[in-house]
Structures are given as C-alpha cells and as structure tokens.
Amino acid sequence: MRSRTNQVSGVAEMLVLRCLSEREMYGYELVQAVRELSNGELDMRESLLYPLLHGLMADGCLGRKATVANGRQRLYYRLTAKGRRRLEAMIEEWRGMVKAVNRVIG
Amino acid sequence: MRSRTNQVSGVAEMLVLRCLSEREMYGYELVQAVRELSNGELDMRESLLYPLLHGLMADGCLGRKATVANGRQRLYYRLTAKGRRRLEAMIEEWRGMVKAVNRVIG
DNA sequence: TGACCATACCTCTGGCGGAAAGGTATTACA
C-alpha cells in the first residue's frame, strides 16, 4: 500500500516527534508518555525508539542534551525546525491516509 | 509499535476484505476499487495484492471461482464466514488504533 | 546484606509488510 509517500506506518516516528513538540524529553520518558497519552493502547518498544531517535538526530530533526539526574544519565531530545516541519508533514499525511481508509471501509 | 496484536499496518488486508464483503470481485478489479473508493489516495500494488489473496485463501478467509469474460480469465474471490469475522476484528482494531494515535497527536 | 524492581541507556537478529520491477497472454483501438 502507498498513501502518498510511504507513511501507512511510520506512526512511531510521528508520535515521537509529536511528544517532543511539547517539551524536551528523554528516551525512557517517551516510552511512558506514549503509553499514558494513548491510555495504554500504544506500546513503543525501546528497540524501536532508540534507533529512531538516533536516525532523527542524524537527519537533523532532533537535538540532544546530556544531563544527570539522581546519579542516572539522561539524554534529553528536542525538536529542531526541520523536525517540526517533518512532524507537520507527517500529521497531514496521517490524517489524509486515515480519511482515505475510512472512506473505503465506510 | 504495537497497538494490540500487530495491525498498525496490515491495512491492505483489511481493505481487500472490506471490498469483498460487498460483492465478489477479481484481483484487477480490486486494485481499481480501492483506488476509486479512496479517491485516488490509496494505491494497492499487485505485488502486494496477489500474495495477499493467496494467503487469505490458504487461511480459509476467501473462496475463489474461475470464470472467463471477453476471452480473459477472471478469478472471482468471495469472503467466507471466517473472512467476515476477520474483517470485523480488523476494523475494530483499526478504529482503536486510530483513536489512540489521535489522542496522542491531539 | 542480598534480592529484586525501577530507571536509563543500548544492540542484534529476524520476520513480514510492502515497493519496484518485471513477466506472460489476450483483447481493443489507433
């Protein structure tokens, strides 16, 4: 299937970008944020999240800041301008795809 | 990502089952039906469709009837009871997933 | 004290959905 580009899935990336558009977050926090915001319906795996974060960094969509809290390392990620643009594009894509699928299933 | 089972994607299968829930159709017809019903937004590739149809047959979700029209072979597929149950489950799954994602993106 | 869970980062492997590309045969039409 192809909606327009490629994003029938790729939902995970959109959700990460969306969470970070509100405020900086670190990885472990993102996993829980997605779970809580979706009322436990969505389960972001760390094996998906971390490669995703690294990829988005490499693409210039995210920046990162290292801190320490309670003796534990924390890597806070924040959206760049490019990341924000990508988020907007993905949300638009998402809404279009959902609308199209809903038209078919009635 | 995981919504509940695995169907963040798998949208193609749902759409095929949905089309066939209205009436029997053959493969080539399904490609166009999805395109037209979605106003050209969704593009079902044949390389995805045919393996999908064969898999659904093997799973007992579809039955098939061979005919000839205008000298061309046509293989009409129809939903079995099992296929109908699967369709209902997938639609429910789909709606839940969309709702969950929309909660996150707001 | 030692066991165990939560926090916090990460990697490797492999399956499967799906895109790209191409193949075969018949009919319709310019």
Place this chain on the structure above:
DNA sequence: TGTAATACCTTTCCGCCAGAGGTATGGTCA
C-alpha cells in the same frame, strides 16, 4: 502494426518493528 488496457503472476529488496537480551545505577523490602 504497435501500443494500451485487461488480467494473471513472481522475484528481489528494504525498512519497520517485535523479541530478546545486555549494561549500569538507585531504591525498596525482607
């Protein structure tokens, strides 16, 4: 006669994502 549409199909490859596991620190409870 050659090109497009109809109608079926396969092979190849990539990226998303789950499963499983690994490392280290801090807090809690027996």
